[in-house]
Amino acid sequence: MVSTLHPDPALVRRMCDVIAHRGPDGDGFHDDEHAALGMRRLAIIDVATGDQPVYNEDERIVAVFNGEIYNFAELRRDLALRGHRLRAAGDSDCLVHLYEEHGADMVQRLRGMFAFAVWDRDRQRLVLARDRVGKKPLYWRADHTSIWFASELKSLTRDPGMHRELDPVALHHYLSYQYVPAPWSIYQDVHKLPPGHLLVWERGRIEVRRYWELDRTPRKVTDERQEEERLRELLLESTRIRMVSERPIGAFLSGGIDSSAVVAAMAMQSREQVKTFCIGFEESRYDERHKARMVAERYGTDHHELVVTTNLLDILPRLAWHFDEPFADSSAVPSFYVAKLSRGHVTVALNGDGGDECFGGYQRYALMNLAGRIPALPPALAALSARIGTLLTERNDSGSVPRRLGRLLRFAAERPARRYPDLMSCFTQEQKLEVYTDSFRERLAEVDSYALLETVFESSTADTHLGRIMDVDTVTYLPGDLLVKVDISTMANSLEARSPFLDHHLMEWAAGLPTALNLRRGQTKLLLKRAVAPWLPAELLRYPKQGFGVPLASWLRGELRELAHDVLTDDTARNRGVFRPAAVRGLLRRHIEGADHSGRLWTLLQFELWHRAHAVAGGATVAAAACPAPLP
Secondary structure, three states, rough: EEEEOOOOOHHHHHHHHHHHHHOOOOOOOOOHHHHOOOOOOOOOOOOOOOOOOOEEEOOEEEEEEEEEOOHHHHHHHHHHHHHOOOOOOHHHHHHHHHHHHHHHHHHHOOOOEEEEEEEOOOOOEEEEEEEEOOOOOEEEEOOOOOHHHHHHHHHOOOOOOOOEEEEEHHHHHHHHHOOOOOEOEEEOOOOOOOOOOOEEEEOEEEEEEEEEOOOOOOOOOOOHHHHHHHHHHHHHHHHHHOOOOOOOOOOOOOHHHHHHHHHHHHHOOOOOOOEEEEEEOOOHHHHHHHHHHHHHHOOEEEEEEEEEEHHHHHHHHHHHOOOOEEEEEOOOHHHHHHHHHHHHHOOEEEEOHHHHHHHHHOHHHHHHHHHHHOOOOOHHHHHHHHHHHHHHHOOOOOOOHHHHHHHHHHHHHHOHHHHHHHHHOOOOOOHHHHEEEEEHHHHHHOOOOOOHHHHHHHHOOOOOOHHHHHHHHHHHHHHHHHHHHHHHHHHHOOOEEEHHHOOOHHHHHHHOOHHHOEEEEOEEEEEHHHHHHHHOOHHHHHHOOOOOOOOOHHHHHHHOOOHHHHHHHHHHHOOOOOOOOHHHHHHHHHHHHHOOOHHHHHHHHHHHHHHHHHHHOOOOOOOOOOOOOOOO
């Protein structure tokens, strides 16, 4: 979805007609250069009559929409009783009539994933909204008379009046977190609407306000078994409403607790055999296929697997083109492949995203719970702890005991509210300043990326250190990293991903749980594991959380060694004036010699690949990036 709005209503309608039209097969498209003109909504529900834009009865209200509204049947019944005439049979039509009834507050009645725009011709008013958690993206920019908005940043760059000027602050935050956090975008004067926010543009005036946030004030729990039963009920219901589709549906099955629980919930409520999809690696450390098979066999799913052995040199240009901003979560590689595998069989795939944020599943939560007991250290001792911790983390492999000790020492060096930002950072502030050129260092020396997470931590309603950290992840890491990765990887393959754990009813219930039900004596996700134990093989529940990792360090010493060196040290990179060539060469050399700088090198590499594809007019098209057309 992309449009420019001026006060001229005829232009508004003409632009909406262009941006919301679906192709004859109803699919999204990413197969040629014209994809940059906008993102067509992938047709899942009401395929026959669900064309956009949609209008109210007198066509004074018009809307375009990306996503799915899961409670659309209930909304339609209520609107019909109020006298509204709905022209189509799906969810899009609800938006204009809900706006007539409730104005911008209509968003409170929606249950689903969405980014939408509603234009009120009489009031010359535009309402933009993004779903509560941030499953669907929405970019915008404005001047004194006009506003531009789009689901994809590459759509906005098609406007010749937009200057593709790099935002140094956005880059600074990207180096810390490996994604560009909202409300920034990688370009100056272009913004991301944050999750759970509305934007109202009325005759050149703009108001952005938050309409939803989790309350993590804990409630009193007297019967844990009742909580387990309630969790099962909520998960079954949130899964059931996400199984409504006119297209084939399946599920990603990684072998972890969350995706396994979703598959179990699907199988118990489906009349048909559930299709499941799993990605594996030849390196056993990163391979969870054996765990996925346990669940697939228990529920008799139609199970499909793929071992990622494809030449990485083929996929990296594709990822750089599809991700409109620099994005350095390396699990985007297996995410893209599992989406491609799934699209050969289904059009909708459910997943387990959000289970960790809701129920305290990350191993780092146990580490941070321990670190939260460490008082602030005196300055001299803190500096020593930071130096030793940095050496241990750089010189030992991910997951090793010395590396974990190093991380703990680094946390101890920070004050409590800044320990989690330090853990989540790829580059520390000092490391960023070391790699910048002099001009960039001067511009960014006072910009504090840690403050983004620290502010969320300190404003959380949670009463424990762990609860505040879970809040930080829900507001930052989940929408900025995980959901971006899944949305782009799936939509690039014309596949829609749905996340039962991110149903806001389930999230609001889970947010009120005492943190002791999530983490106790170093064991994570306690309540969820107990709740789904009757559904899953007992052996699966005993496995430690593995995550969706890739052998990044070995890739950068092997298959990607030459690419990383060539791309990061050639004239194009050196002349950009952002990073010191000597500092980049030093990272490359030390990594080859055995220190683990894979995360930082991957972050620099993804920025450079993105810049070459997008940051200059006439950059790579999807065809130039060797992207295949989506499967039929």
